[in-house]
Amino acid sequence: MHSMRSPNLSFIILLFLSFHTSLLVSTHKLHPLDPLTPFELNQLQTLVKKSHPNVTFHYVGLDEPDKHEILSWMSRTRMSDFVGPRRAFVIARADSKSHEIVVDLSKKLILSDKIYYGSGYPMLNIEEQTIATELPLQYAPFKASIAKRGLKLSEIVCSAFTNGWYGAKHTKRVITILCYYLDGTINFYMRPIEGIMVTVDLDEMRIVDYRDRQIVPVPKADGTDYRESEQNPPFDTRIKSMTILQPDGPSFTIDGHRVRWANWDFHLSFDMRVGPIISLASIYDHELEKYRRVLYKGYISEMFVPYQDISEEWYYRTFLDAGEFGLGLSAMPLQPSTDCPKNAVFLDGYYTTRDGTPAKTSNVFCIFERYAGDVMWRHSEPALPGDVAEVRPDVTLVVRLVTTVGNYDYIIDWEFKQSGSIKVTASLSGILAVKATPYTHKDQLKEEESFGTLVAENTIGTRHDHFLNFYLDLDIDGEANSLTKSHLKTVRVSDDGSPRKSYWTVVEEVAKTESDAKIRVNSGSTEIIVVNPNKKTKVGNSIGYRLIPGSVAGSLLWEDDYEQIRGAFSNYHVWVTPYNKSEKYAGGLYVDQSHGDDTIAKWTLRDREIENKDIVVWYTLGVHHAPIQEDFPIMPTLSSGFELRPANFFEYNPVLKVKTPKLVKWVNCSA
């Protein structure tokens, strides 16, 4: 929801190492979807700064080849060199204007440079947030406010909040700075200095508005620190040691950014805006003896986190985290053995700092094989002699990234199953956004003023939602696909001969245009299936993949409310659009203070045809969060997700022939 960085940017490693650059200087061996290398980022910085000396960088990512080029390259041979341009897409600010710059890295030239005149601003970079959050500490009225409260300036930490948009015709590129108190805890989010709002103009980098509306006691530090070193007994019994062992190593291979495991083959990229991008996911069909395409591309296109407090200091907190703060930019180095199991392999990610210098986030991804003790399939057959019981344990492959957007931590897992499923799980943890209150007991609170739960003395956990929109460019066995709504419909039996009065059947409805494919998932009686209408199984079923939603929470805000206009993708759980390279983000390209004129709700008003086309499914996973005391001072993980599951994609169970894993006797292990 909001982000902030201290000036101690120790995790940003400047890349001047000749070792790295020499390794990466040749682009020959690059996969066309590989993220920009540090060398390329350096190249690009030089080129852009030549034409704009005072530029600041806000987004740099791969401007990938057109889909038809990629597909044609794939169809030739999956391992050949890609012959095509290597381009970057840059959003930068110069002279208080947003520039969209396309750079050809092969030719070392700027292909285009245009100014964006529409509503909204680009992603905030980390450095401007850091600078802005330090401005109040030098600002006399702020210092006076702190003194008036009897607080120590040295214990203040401030954080940057985007402002949303509430109908203003003209906007400037401003953010709100809110401040917190340390003084005995590192969990400053639990100690908001309520009532003070500092507005900073990011282009001018100065305070342009300052309000100190009210003094509210700062909640106490006791019990807020979550570090192990700060806990006092009694402790929980420590669980005995437990680990996963793979003596022969993992079963996956990573070749650059291409990952192969069991029957899966896919490409994993890192993007500073959306975080992980899964591309070209194909599954090997042993019957057909070939890889078959499933997912051309999948990533989190936007995240919408509206808080449900309408007071002056809170109403605007309706964040679009991906487009405002960057899920990749906010990704954290994963902690070995805790964030990921011991058998995990880690990958780094690169992004661009304010001045265009490349920076690395180490261990931004982990990849591991997961065995949770689950069963892939089984059957016991007591009806036959010989104790028939066939069981296959379920081992899957997980790609993980953790993005910490300010207080909240999102653990994003893309999980590949041998059975053909792709399961995506978002697990939420981190720190609540809380509001300070003078009250210490629920009885003192007026419901219409609290907007949340008293999670501790003087501490209200404010209600909010998380809506994660997933861009899913499914290419089920080819590009031309259709969305089928399979309605499970009750039939009243008219046949006098049957003792039954009712049964359900399946009525298939093919979504012909975009308006047919706006779906709210709530009754569980409609199956959403993406089919390839041009291919059938041997017995004549449409080849498809089913989207199995894991949550039915949808936005409860009015559709004409400003924040909901911007986060309009949460009006429905499912939308479908015809593939359009320019439609990448369900909330639009520029979301900070946007007017919501570039959202999926607007695009789909054209009601384009989507039947038997190259289509994109946009699925929104939603979680309502009415905080509870267990969320204080740090939240136990809450998980939600969805599954893409083959549905008549294979002729029969694709894991029928998976062999039982070899039993291994472990001897002589010592700890």
Next chain:
Amino acid sequence: MHSMRSPNLSFIILLFLSFHTSLLVSTHKLHPLDPLTPFELNQLQTLVKKSHPNVTFHYVGLDEPDKHEILSWMSRTRMSDFVGPRRAFVIARADSKSHEIVVDLSKKLILSDKIYYGSGYPMLNIEEQTIATELPLQYAPFKASIAKRGLKLSEIVCSAFTNGWYGAKHTKRVITILCYYLDGTINFYMRPIEGIMVTVDLDEMRIVDYRDRQIVPVPKADGTDYRESEQNPPFDTRIKSMTILQPDGPSFTIDGHRVRWANWDFHLSFDMRVGPIISLASIYDHELEKYRRVLYKGYISEMFVPYQDISEEWYYRTFLDAGEFGLGLSAMPLQPSTDCPKNAVFLDGYYTTRDGTPAKTSNVFCIFERYAGDVMWRHSEPALPGDVAEVRPDVTLVVRLVTTVGNYDYIIDWEFKQSGSIKVTASLSGILAVKATPYTHKDQLKEEESFGTLVAENTIGTRHDHFLNFYLDLDIDGEANSLTKSHLKTVRVSDDGSPRKSYWTVVEEVAKTESDAKIRVNSGSTEIIVVNPNKKTKVGNSIGYRLIPGSVAGSLLWEDDYEQIRGAFSNYHVWVTPYNKSEKYAGGLYVDQSHGDDTIAKWTLRDREIENKDIVVWYTLGVHHAPIQEDFPIMPTLSSGFELRPANFFEYNPVLKVKTPKLVKWVNCSA
């Protein structure tokens, strides 16, 4: 959905071992909720057979002490001997009548013996199904039917199906026998001999009706066998070895049937009808330095599996698996290293055969610590110097049972989390119930006659549902609880001062009577919370546990349809009743051919008060299943579940003080 056993009952071990009986002769050390021991079952058999020499046994289970006795025992000291009677409840058939017999095992006498005159019949025992399924093989008209089809009698396997109830005033205790073909496969379920129905009177144990309505080609054996030994290349790449190691052993202890792990303490029992029973689940609160009660008792009270084919041979297949076939009776010995991970500990279960002799199912439960690579909670704090990143991996405890009710395998997991959650997962695998058809391509099928998907040539996977009703006697910090519906309600902002037009708030509604607590979960905007209205946290929140449903599928059948009257619990996802020891099964005590007069839908018509009472929550987890080709010839697991999660039960995050597990370096391991 249906069950059948061959005469090879090799897994039933008759218990005449003096070793066992001497160990178990004393009941002093028994927990009052321990299941009946083999010694007690033998005792009981002798007593019952003395008064009814020709009795057949259909259910034997613990007749547990009244709840107030258990609670008073618990409150005294958790480890003291229970002084109270040890009783068994028996349902037996004698002279074609159902007897309910209560036996006092301490006093070695029958306390009561009454005949049940209501509708419906008791659970089928395994032996009578076995005998009944062999009758057709000796029956001339059946042999003629088989010969007419050109099939080999030696390759026939038959299975017992309950008939449901379709309005008949008078019923006899009959079942339908349907037969299948082996001849080249062990997966006979994929080879139905369609068109033949044999009706067997179980009391008279003879065929009372026989129909051979039509000849349909038996689907071919090719591709149906699921055994590893029968597969041909190409095979999938085998995943490399992977295992879980716990060098210091598990962190749980099992003392008889009492399990203690981390902060949890609960009792696990086995019942031949419902399978696993979790009782007296309490969690240790380190702040209060005491165990606090959560779940007095939890188990699957009934399972409803209606098929959606109204043809003569199929319409009645609307099974109530728990009450008809027994989830415990159908439980399978778990396969080490595949059904459960290598670190699992196994427990046996005992049930009663037709003549009252105790039998054992080895390894009926497994208990293991699960580490799936998940995170319990985490936060990185880039705003502060020092690379703050605290992460706690999530280790949980799983209790598993697999019940194979005929063709279907249900993997039932009760998972305990250190954070206080109890998560229940039902994973469905096994074999589809299919219908033979002359057709080999979808184009030949008429939708109104197929009732399913052509999953292979001549093979229709018939549509059906699975509704699992969970009995959840939650005692949140004491017996007197209330059900709160927390409605997330949109508020239109009338305040001209706020730029917001809407937000959502929480409106709590306490269910006062049973009719208030009939809930269909579909919009995701109502939180279902069981609270203890007599206890508050320090800041004044009601202490509670939230029920988080994992599925929104509800029954699509008309409420006045016969099978739906019997499976009426599936009308709603949630029901609440005041605790009543006699209300154990949502579908009633006698469900085979019952008229649905003892269901939760009938009990709750009294509309009893449920506010601040000892209440029971009945939750139905539902899955619609429209089969797909991937389900052929054996189904990849499909999981669904729900979570009971503390909500203001603790003053703060109960796993805040959980220490990071010790990092263990493994050396010298050899495979």
